[in-house]
Amino acid sequence: MIDHTPLEETRVDGIDGESQRQAKARPRVMMDITAAIASGIFSGRYIPGGTLPTENDLGVEYGVSRTVIREALKVLAAKGLVVTRPRIGTVVCEADNWNIIDPQVLAWHAPHALDDTLFDAILETRRAIEPLVACLAATRATLREIADLEAAWQGMADAGDDLIRFAQSDILFHRILYGACHNPVFRQIGGMIDAALTFALETTATISSDRRTEAVHAHREVVEALRIRDGEAARRAADRILDLAARDLASAKQRGRDGQP
Structure with missing residues (x-):
């Protein structure tokens, strides 16, 4: 429009x-x-x-x-x-x-992609990269970046039933995390993932409050790992976030097949 x-x-x-x-x-x-x-x-x-x-x-x-x-x-x-x-x-x-890793192309494609393999491919990419990004961020993030990451997490925790605020805070969290690894290539890839995450979170916005609580806890584990500079803990926490993302995406796809909103 x-x-x-x-x-x-x-x-x-x-x-x-x-x-x-x-x-x-x-x-x-x-x-x-x-x-x-x-x-x-x-x-x-x-x-x-x-x-x-x-x-x-x-x-x-x-x-x-x-x-x-x-x-x-x-x-x-x-x-x-x-x-x-x-x-x-x-x-x-x-x-x-198609230049599918272009953030703009991905944003155009995403609303039409739930039934194809695009989000599965992006999730595979995140699984390959995001745990390493978190691990690197644990040793490279500045104190300001850790504080910003915690503020984004707090936005998720305080969102309650405000699904828009929850999604915006989640997107911001990952944007900060990719920047905090201080790898310019990963930061560029993060732009692509940011575009995909924006639509994915809109698609899975109807997940239950219990599932959102699980996501909040997993993101908190990343913050704590960065705070104590524990790369392996950060890697495990990122894996946990991706497990939850895979579960929620599968649920969204099933709702789509069942004709549910």
């Missing part, structure tokens, strides 16, 4: 207010259109190997200019989702070409 929230106006000499508003709105509108076309690809509306509607037709469908459509298609092409071919048009790429 395109966000039509009015933008704050800032005057620039020689440019009228309406032109300024259009100039400011264009990047936001372009990204909204990019996300909408990407959603069409991931939902199966536009299939790999097939062609997208023409720029004119897309412009009419979304109510924007050809310039906006052209800019959106350039973004999708850079991320491996489409390719422009002479005399054919814009073709949807095969899934193997």
Whole structure:
């Protein structure tokens, strides 16, 4: 859905207010259109190997200019989702070409991915990396990072039945943890996992309060391991978090198969 929230106006000499508003709105509108076309690809509306509607037709469908459509298609092409071919048009790429570890691509894909293997693959990736990230963070995290991690954990603990606050605090916890390992490659991978975790937590938001309590306890164990600089304890606690994540994802998939919310 395109966000039509009015933008704050800032005057620039020689440019009228309406032109300024259009100039400011264009990047936001372009990204909204990019996300909408990407959603069409991931939902199966536009299939790999097939062609997208023409720029004119897309412009009419979304109510924007050809310039906006052209800019959106350039973004999708850079991320491996489409390719422009002479005399054919814009073709949807095969899934193997999609830059699936790009956080933005992952965010577009996630709402359509619960029934495929994407989240299983991400969970496998987390199992391979996250325990090591926690272990490294136990020896490398600064006192400020440990304090920030504890504050994120406290947000989870205090969330109660506020599922949005719980999810936001959980996401923040993992973002801080990946940064605290002070490995720039893992930090980049953490960006991908952050995007996946955002949707995964929304998907599993209906888990029981008992299960959320288990998650809070497991995250607390990570904090305590970092506090005492115990890498192996941090590794075990991260494994425990991933076990709980696998269980909750399996439950969410089962609810989806059963037609439950």
